[in-house]
Structures are given as C-alpha cells and as structure tokens.
Amino acid sequence: MFTALLIEQLLNGLQLGVMLFLMAAGLTLIFGVMGLINLAHGSLYMIGAFACATVAAATGSFWIGLIASLAAAAGVGAIIEVAVIRRLYDRDHLDQVLATFALILILSEGARWLFGSFPLYLDIPPMLQGAVPLPGGGQYQLYRLAIIGVGIAVAIGLYLLIARTRLGMRIRAGESDREMIGALGVDIGTLYTVVFALGAALAGLAGALVGALQSVQVGMGEPVLILAFVVIVIGGIGSIKGALVGAVIVGVVDTMGRFLLPSVLALTMPASQATTIGAALASMLIYVVMALILAFRPSGLFSAQS
C-alpha cells in the first residue's frame, strides 16, 4: 500500500511541477528576451481560466473553452504588451514592477466587475473523468495524468520551437544581445509582442487546465505566480530548461514535504502536534530548498546570462 501511495504522491508532485512549468516558461521567456519582470503573469492565468469557464458554459464543450482560453490570454497579452509593457523596456525594474502590479489590480477588478465575486463552475471534460489503475494497486485521476501529458508536450514543443525554427533563433538572439538583432534588421517590436503573447497563452492554458480541477475565481493567479517566481529563480532566470527542472523540483519537494514531514515528525512527538508543526514546516520547505540552491549556485541551476 505504501508503494502505491508513494507513486501517487510522486505523480502529484510531477503534475504540480508541470503546471508550474507552463507558468514559469512564459515568465522566464519574457524576462530572458525582454528583460522584463511581469507580475501580471498571474492575471493572464486567471484570464485563461475565466475564458475557458465562460465559453465552456456557453457552448457545453471544454475543448472549445480551452481554445478560447489560449486565444483570450494571448490576445490580452498582446494588447497589454502594445499598450503598456512596450513603454517599460528601457525603464528600470522598479518601474516595471509598479506598472505590472497595477495591471494585476486592474485585471482582477475588471474580472470581478464582469463575472462577479463568486467562483465560476468549470468541470473536467467527460472523456477525462474518473481514475485509472496504477501499478502497485493504487488509482490515479485521469485528468491529472492528462495535465502531465500536456506539460510534457508543451516542453517538447517549446524546445523544438526555440532550437529548430526561425522564430526560435530570433528569441535566442534576443536573449544574448538585444541591440544587435535590432541592428541586423529584425523587427524587434513584433518579436517582443509575439514572445509576450506566447508566454501569456501558456499561462492561460495553465489557468484553464487547473481551473477545471480547482475553482475559477478572482485572485487565483497570485499564489501560483509566487511559486512560478521561485521556479525561475531556482532554474536560472531566462532559461526554459531551468524552468522545467526548477518546476519539477518545486512540485515534487512541495508535495512530498506536505505528505512526509508530518509522518516523520510523528515518530518523535504527539500526533496532533506533529501535524501542526509538519504543516507549518512543509509550507516553507520550497523556500528552504531555494535558499540552499542559491547558496551553491547564486544565479540558479541553468542561468542563461552566464
């Protein structure tokens, strides 16, 4: 029974990691190419979830909702880039943080104004309902397996996009020297808008996928955003590979910590005390891991700006 539990928890950690990767990939791409800290990334995640829930409720199909979430997040991302973000590239990080924080407030209140404060209903598509048996006698929710699959597919897709296509070449060039590719005649403005919209679409996808699992509500993006920042700091800012490794580390450490710490502590103290202290320790575990990694590799595991 314990093996089954362990496998299930590892899968849970992987699923959380993959979801964080979808968020962190966009965040790290935007930072790597444009040098911009985008706090409003969590709002794009929320927009994806709201778009999916609304369209799924109107059409009855989760899949149309999923496409709508990609379109809505990418669209809002592109509008934000053109209207606001474009003016911030030459400013320092404090201005960027202030402006994108303002965007969080505007987008959250906007969503509240449009959809109200009560959570929306978004269900898992019928095809992915239920659980599948695991080796070792356990069971695992099919939808979470599907999220893991989507995450791996996105990781491969991003790798191919960046390593094999012309757009990817420009993104890599933009990461290493912004002025130079501008001087070589690449339309840097369009490139920035495309990268921003791509990052936004990934966040929207994550929001829609997770929205069906959790609850779709205003402010759902900010807790995830904090974890996504931890991921890119661990992985090395600007590195997609780092984002993937960092996301899986954070996902697995967080899940295993919540699961194992209380039981380990229970060996040395009364059960109810162990659960309280274990829960408290588990919630800070990923930050401890982040501090340890930064102590040995100050610019993260796979820093792009080495």
Add this chain to the structure above:
Amino acid sequence: MNRILAASLLGLSLATSSLAHAEPVKIGVITTLSGGGAGLGIDMRDAFTLAIKQSGNKDVELVIEDDAQKPELAVQIAEKMIQGDKVDLMTGIIWSNLAMAVVPNAVAQDVIYLSPNAGPSALAGANCNPNYFNVAYQNDNFHEAMGQYANKDYKNAFILAPNYPAGKDALTGFKRYYKGALAGEIYTQVGQTDYAAEIAQIRASGADTVYFFLPGGMGIAFMKQYAQSGVNIPVMGPGFSFSQDVLPAIGDAALGVKNSATWSKDLDNEANKKFVEAFKAEYKRLPSIYAAQSWDTANLILAALSKASVKDKDAFRAALKAADFKSVRGKFTFNNNNHPIQNIYVREVVKEDDGVLTNKIIATAFEDHKDAYADKCSM
C-alpha cells in the same frame, strides 16, 4: 468601489440624519470583499445592508471596508475606524485569524464588536469580554454536531482542516463528540487549492468517512478533486463546506452530502421566510449561512437600538445581551460568555426542481447547544 459605496451610504445617512433628531449610530463593517474568500464577505455585507435598509432606520450609518482576508490590513482598517471614524459598533469579520488580530484590541478600547461569523475559542473562554458578542457560533459548534452525528455510522474517520484558529477549533470540536478512531488528521494551508497530496493519503488510510472543514474556494477545489480521484469514501463536513456560496461551483459532486448548521433555507419560522424572500428579491440568489448570521446581527443591533442609546454602553450591552429580536434561526439566547445558545441541525445537499443545489434539514444534532468554553468565562 467599496469606498464609493461606503462614502455614498455615509453621504445618504448624513443627509437624512439632519432631518431625524434621533442620535446617529456609526457601525464599522470590516469584511472580505476581494480575493478567494470574497463570496462569504459579500453575502455578509449584502444581508447586513438589506436588513438595515428594510428596517427603515435612518440613524444607522455604515462604514464598510474590504480586508482582502489579510490580518494586517484588517488591523489598520480597525484602527482607522476606531480613531478616525469614531465608530460606536464594529462587525463583519469572516475569518478567525482576522478576528483574533482585530477583536481583542477593539474591545479593549471599549468598542462593542459583534461577530457575524468567526468564533475563535480563544475569545470564548477565559478571555471573554463584555464588549464582544458572538451572534454566529463558537467555532467548535458545527463540528461537535457532526462528530456526534458521525458516531451513528462511522468508526474510522479521516479529518482535515486549514492551519488557522478556526481549523484547529474545528477538529478539536469534532473530536470532542466523535467516539471512533481517527484514520488520519491533516492541517492544510489556508487558501490551498490543490489537494492531490491529501486525497492520496485519504485513499491509503483505510478510513470509512472523511470529515473536512474547508470554507470558500478551498472546499470547492477539494470536492471537485475528490469526486474525480476514484476514492469513494463518503464525505461530510460543517455547513461552511457546503454553503450556498460554494454549492453552484462544486456541482453535483455535493449531492447527498450531510453537513451541520444552525440555519438552513427551509428552517420553518416567520423571520426566516421573510429573510429568504427579501434576500432573493433583492439580490436574485439564495442566501448562504453567512448572510443569515449577518441578517441576525443587524436585527440584534436594531432591536438593541430601539431599547437603549449606544452612547450609554452599559444599557446598550444589556440590551444586546437580552437578544430580543426575531432570529432566522428560531430560538436564540446568549450564554454567560456572550456566545449563542441555539439548535444545531444536520442538513443534506439536495437538488430542487429548478436544478438549484441547496440544503435541506434532515435531523437535529443538538438542542439548545452551548459551547465548551463558557464555564471558563468569568462573566
């Protein structure tokens, strides 16, 4: 938005109070109007303002502020209301951790605080205060009722709650009356939205029932994930986990679940019928338990105001303590520690003919129930 609302209410009441000569009363309402817990606070605010509006009492002035479910923000707002706005009464806080941050300080400055929801154990026993009235419940109560009810069918329960004062009170309350064994006990993070790790432990635990206290968005996330996990151990919870504010978002996964509460939409008394009708007519949705408690809080204040001036603190406290109002929960009196003595019911989630999910009372768990801390209170 909230500021505009507060300001316009303030403006309105200033405009009208010059006509009426009765003394104006200023009530500070701190509640959660943004973030994941906003549904609860909005129901609280809406019921409260509706009750004041329907009473026709023009002397009541409301100052409403959003605490965003953040204790530090709630403390700042409370200071501003007490020092700046000079409020006579305060109410509105939904979450126990916020109540613990605000209430002891407010009552120490001789402001009367009436709780429309949170009832942390720390304020019910030795630290009870004549300025603190809890119109809702003591945190343990709902859980005690479910613990009692669980004895009927279950012998090995898995229990979980968020890691904050109300979560700890919840599991303490459940264990006080539950006689069977515990298959597991987990404290989750406040605001957590992914419960995969906890559900895996439930699956492995061999429990025969799961008892969970997860108010607001947390409960929605848990129930949806639980329904999909392939675990089919029956769940139950306090009314908060299956309240009207979360039922539409949980969907059919909640059907048939038993939960405990002091109030339900179908509770048969005049005040309740009037309340449910008025709330539905005004806001086009069904009221939750938070709305019901808030409605009672407003009516308790209105009843006390008709008997005593809020400037005469002793007389006003006595008028509040008499609890001479028509509660939507039927019989309602205050215990020595200013916490309610009331019935607690077991409800079941049902689907009405129009497809709306709601609760129906199926049993009475406790009659005239008192909390476990009252005898430690010296009042």
